[in-house]
Amino acid sequence: MTEHRLRIDPAGTPRATILIVxxxxxxxxxxxxxxALAMRALAADGLAAVLPDLxxxxxxxxxxxxxxxxxxxxxxxxxxxxxxxxxxxASVRGGALIDHRAGAAAWWRLAPVxxxxxxxxxxxxxxxxxxxxxxTSSLESLQATARNEALLLAGNALSPAMIAQLGSAEAQxxxxxxxxxxxxxxxxxxxxxxxxxxxxxAAMAAAIAAxxxxxxxxxxxx
Amino acid sequence: MTESATVDxxxxxxxxxxxxxxxxxxxxxxxxxxxxxxxPEFDSMAVATVLTEMEDRLGILIDDxxxxxxxxxxxxxxxxxxxxxxxx
Numbered sequence: 001m002t003e004h005r006l007r008i009d010p011a012g013t014p015r016a017t018i019l020i021v022x023x024x025x026x027x028x029x030x031x032x033x034x035x036a037l038a039m040r041a042l043a044a045d046g047l048a049a050v051l052p053d054l055x056x057x058x059x060x061x062x063x064x065x066x067x068x069x070x071x072x073x074x075x076x077x078x079x080x081x082x083x084x085x086x087x088x089x090a091s092v093r094g095g096a097l098i099d100h101r102a103g104a105a106a107w108w109r110l111a112p113v114x115x116x117x118x119x120x121x122x123x124x125x126x127x128x129x130x131x132x133x134x135x136t137s138s139l140e141s142l143q144a145t146a147r148n149e150a151l152l153l154a155g156n157a158l159s160p161a162m163i164a165q166l167g168s169a170e171a172q173x174x175x176x177x178x179x180x181x182x183x184x185x186x187x188x189x190x191x192x193x194x195x196x197x198x199x200x201x202a203a204m205a206a207a208i209a210a211x212x213x214x215x216x217x218x219x220x221x222x
Numbered sequence: 223m224t225e226s227a228t229v230d231x232x233x234x235x236x237x238x239x240x241x242x243x244x245x246x247x248x249x250x251x252x253x254x255x256x257x258x259x260x261x262p263e264f265d266s267m268a269v270a271t272v273l274t275e276m277e278d279r280l281g282i283l284i285d286d287x288x289x290x291x292x293x294x295x296x297x298x299x300x301x302x303x304x305x306x307x308x309x310x
Contacts, residue, residue, distance in 0.1 A: 026267065117274055124270035127286060132266060138286045154267055194240045194271055196263040 003075065004059045005052040008039045014048035016086040016221045018212055019102070021076060021095030024118060025156050027193040028057060031092060033200040034192055034208075041209035047216070052079045054098075065150050065157040069115070069165040072098040080104055086221045090212050093193050094118050096179075100172035106219040107174045108212050111181050111191065115169030122153035129154075143167075178215045187211060229280065229304050236275050237297075240268055253298025258291070269294060282307040 020035055022028040032051075039049035054072050056064035080087050080102040089104040096112035123139045130137040142151060146163040158166075171179075180186045189204030216222055238248035241263040258264045272294075273284055284307065293303045 117278065120277075121270045121274040124273055125267045128266035128269050140286075154270070191239050194275065195242050196240060196265065196268040196271070197242055199242055 003053045003055060003062075003079075005050055005079070006036065006039070007051075008036075008043045008049045010043045010046045010048060012046070014085070015046045016088060016105070016216060017048040017050060017083050018042050018216070019076075019080055019083065019087050019089050019104070020049065020051045021089060021091035021099045022051060022054070022057075023092045023193050024054075024094035024097075025057075025122065026154065027093055027118075030195050030198045031193050033198065034202075034205045035092065037200065037202055037205035038208040038212075041206050042213065045209065045213050047213060050079070050083065052076070063157070065159050068159060068162040069098055069169055070161075073101045077101045077103065088212065088216045088219070088221055090208075096171040097169040100174050104174075105221045106216065107177045108215050109171065109177065109179045110187060110208065111193075112171040112179060114171075115166040119163065119166040122156065122158075125154040126151070176219050178211075180211060225308065226305060229308050230301060232279050233276075233297075233301055233304055236272065236279055240271050240275065251297040253296060253301070255297040256295065257297060257300060258294035264294070276304060276307075280304060280308055282310075 020039065022035060023031055035051060039051060042049040052075070053060045054067070055062040055075050056067035076098055080089065086105040088106045088108060089099050089102050090108040090110070091099040091112070092110045093113045094115065096109040097115050099107060120139070123142050126142060127137050127139065143163070145151060146160055148160060150157050150159050151163065182189055182191060187204060187207045189201050189207065192199055192201060192204070234248040234251060237243060237251070238245060241261060258269060273289070276282065277284055293299050
């Protein structure tokens with residue numbers, strides 16, 4: 001099944017393609033607008049920018065409960081293989097957990113996060129929602145249940161495989177890699193992926209695009 | 223900065239990030255400022271995000287059974303809880 005993807009092309013022939021791996025779950029929605037702005041800036045700089053839907057996310061026809069991190073890694077590897085010319089993979093947050101099997105010329109990661117931390121927040125949202133509904137649950141009881149059955153966590157139906165993989169997933173070593181955080185010596189901006197209500201930041205989008213473009217050039221991709 | 227002032231500054235920055243308060247609103251929070259139930263942005267997902275960020279930024283671990291509704295009632299309660307956890 002073909003997944004939808006957002007692709008923004010430069011005016012002429014692209015120098016290379018930047019494949020953006022979005023953050024996972026709700027964090028993808030919170031950052032999508034700013035990432036799309038960064039893609040426009042990349043296109044203005046002569047690069048093609050592609051933001052694929054992961055199976056089970058965004059407009060995907062696949063039910064989320066049928067996916068896991070391994071399937072997302074496969075999907076990204078296929079998406080990169082289908083692109084002509086050199087590809088730089090640019091991941092944000094949990095996107096860094098699934099980008100290492102893609103055959104890229106270089107990797108760029110913004111604020112990579114461990115899967116355990118993402119899972120902990122999702123489990124806690126469920127505990128908080130349960131408490132409001134008068135049901136007692138805990139991180140431990142939910143994780144025990146998740147060994148055998150899917151769980152609905154903050155609106156996401158996650159399979160036992162997904163929950164188990166998230167619990168232990170770490171960003172894997174890739175080469176060449178530029179890993180960057182937020183702040184004065186990284187990307188200036190705020191962690192939009194944490195925001196309860198989606199925001200956007202045009203200056204941050206411009207900084208993201210400039211950094212990816214400079215890294216691509218320094219890796220000889222241009 | 224004293225440890226207590228550092229925890230206060232970290233907590234204000236964290237709430238600004240998660241709730242999108244902006245620096246001015248975050249700086250204006252007092253001990254009596256209401257959080258959960260008072261700020262519309264502060265839903266159960268925001269509570270979960272705040273807890274995980276508190277662990278990361280303050281270097282603490284928070285158990286489920288330490289969390290009750292009161293902690294998120296006011297900024298003062300959340301700050302007192304954080305100070306206690308950091309001192310442990």
